[in-house]
Amino acid sequence: MADVDNTFTSSKLINISQCHSSYGKNNQLAKPKLDRWKDLNNAIIDWMNNDAIEETSVRIAEQNNFQFYDKIQKAILSDLFSRFRTIYPKRDIEFNHDFPIKEINKEINGEEYALTTYFTYEFIDQGSSEFIKLKTAFDPEPELLDRAIISKLKAENEDFYTASIEREDLEEIELVDNPDEIINQHFDILENFLNNRQARNQGELCSRGCDMASRCGQFPLINIDKLTNRIREVKISKTNTVKLQNCERRAAWNVQYGIPREDYIEYESESSGTKFHKYSQEMLVNNNNFTSDEDIERFNKISENEEVITREKLFSKYRELIEKLKPYSNLSITKSEFNLGFTIVADGRGLKNGEVVDKKVASVFMGRADLVGRADGTPIIIELKTRPELPEDFLEAQLYALGASKLLSVNEIKILHIYLPDEDSSIKERIFSESELVEAEKKYESLAIKSASWVPFNALSPAYNIGDWCEFCEFKSTCLENR
Ligand code: SF4
Ligand code: SF4
Structure with missing residues (x-):
């Protein structure tokens, strides 16, 4: 299995394909939507794991995770949370929220690398799994590489969905016919990057x-x-x-x-x-x-x-x-x-x-x-x-x-x-x-x-x-x- 530093997601690769220097360590750049997404996710986990009646479990989840926000952001979060509950009402089944992944490995320059797609949740019921990507964006379509990895690795008893909160819909992730071709193209992007990590190419990505x-x-x-x-x-x-x-x-x-x-x-x-x-x-x-x-x-x-x-x-x-x-x-x-x-x-x-x-x-x-x-x-x-x-x-x-x-x-x-x-x-x-x-x-x-x-x-x-x-x-x- 590839080391976490050798693991690349579709979004990382899209950025790298535009500018190698865009790949770097975490910093404290303001990313409000991502912060809110994390707290929304925590609220969903609290709510799912709370056996109390719906009203109580919702209130506690909101209290635990949204209380530090101002009232505008609190309202945004409460709205997103309620939309998720409409799309995916609570069910009494096994729930994995540790970001399950699917990944494809390849050795490049003598080291193991992985192209990975993450899911926010996996719901397991009688031996079948539903993998869910939680998306809050206006355009919730998963990237081509994510679809290729899913198409290549999908098992009989697995289904893959996007929970699109903006559209208030649970959408099945569309498979592709040529996963190997797409995966290879992305490994080429990765190899190109690994051979010249510092190349800087300013462009649309900067902003x-x-x-x-x-x-x-x-x-x-x-x-x-x-x-x-x-x-x-x-x-x-x-x-x-x-x-x-x-x-x-x-x-x-x-x-x-x-x-x-x-x-x-x-x-x-x-x-x-x-x-x-x-x-x-x-x-x-x-x-x-x-x-x-x-x-x-x-x-x-x-x-x-x-x-x-x-x-x-x-x-x-x-x-x-x-x-x-x-x-x-x-x-x-x-x-x-x-x-x-x-x-x-x-x-x-x-x-x-x-x-x-x-x-x-x-x-x-x-x-x-x-x-x-x-x-x-x-x-x-x-x-x-x-x-x-x-x-x-x-x-x-x-x-x-x-x-x-x-x-x-x-x-x-x-x-x-x-x-x-x-x-x-x-x-x-x-x-x-x-x-x-x-x-x-x-x-x-x-x-x-x-x-x-x-x-x-x-x-x-x-x-x-x-x-x-x-x-x-x-x-x-x-x-x-x-x-
Ligand atoms: S409407 Fe409010 S936020 Fe917008 S410019 Fe005027 S004072 Fe500023
Ligand atoms: S040149 Fe632009 S895209 Fe590249 S690292 Fe700098 S800011 Fe990012």
Whole structure:
């Protein structure tokens, strides 16, 4: 059997396939949904194992496991718990809650490794087993690798289900026809990783699911030499940084507490702004000929599947963009959607043995720049906006400038905002030298003090600040009910 360190789940492998450096030891990064999931699981176990009448066993389970949360999170947990009880009413059968697994082993480089799928529960009744994966996400589908392992190892007397709490449904896990092929593909990902563990490949994962952002070097440490596991961590996207400036509660509910948004949209069609970014990035990266008429015409080719009106509009914006870029001599754009940011530590609050204590907190501020490269040898970051200028664009410029200066160890960065609304295009150039970088650091230190002060488990601890921004707030009703 493989050692626990040599055991890989589908989610670990999905992350590794995007960036090897994303694999790392546990740290104290805020993961509210995971914390709540653990307490929900504990409540389910308490309830299952309590022979008292339903009402009493539910009350005791909630008391034992939800009492430390604020009332918003308590309500979320109680709702999830009640949904589970509807999906899977208590039955008097054998109950295994020690995370039963199914796994496939393989020797790589002389060591034993395992691809593993975990279940939250196994219910055993008269020699037959039901394995249950407890999922609270909107998309509860198990990953392909999990389905492949189950398909390969399923015995006659075993059934596999997902308890999807959002959908309030118990769904049988679909088997696959080609489990060996899928399993081998995943062992290839693993082998590739084992042969080059440190490879860093910034991308979409940085902001989405990676726990290693403060440690991998992509978001350098600003005011501390080394992070320890005693430092609590919070990851703050560019959008949430802007929110943090206006209303701490709004930012905190997004980044630290994972309070459900009231504007949840499952699918949104690609906007013309997104299309403009996509095509412009495709045109400009690693293209030293972008000012030539011939090359500009290529835009029509790559956007040929768009409707005529959309294509004409996009093309006219692209021509304006090129006009704005023409004065920059020796401009070479090398990357798009490039993650930039940094990690700042501030004195704040954390938990020790259930008590709120003083604790250092690392805030990882990050954003994805549209285009990066060099102009006359100086690093340049270009942001394309299909809207007019907003005051918050300065905060974004500070984020990218400070992040890039630390990442590249340089003291001068140029930031261009190119505004291409339907009327009146314009360009704003900002040069960040030493004094501007110091100013940016101070600004972000003041923001990090705010994010460090949020008490884990208490979503009502961050201060709210009512203003014009409330109109577009994703927590409008929940906030109103809790002032
Ligand atoms: S933050 Fe990004 S670059 Fe760093 S380890 Fe994670 S995915 Fe890789
Ligand atoms: S409604 Fe206003 S005060 Fe409340 S969280 Fe949203 S932005 Fe803040």
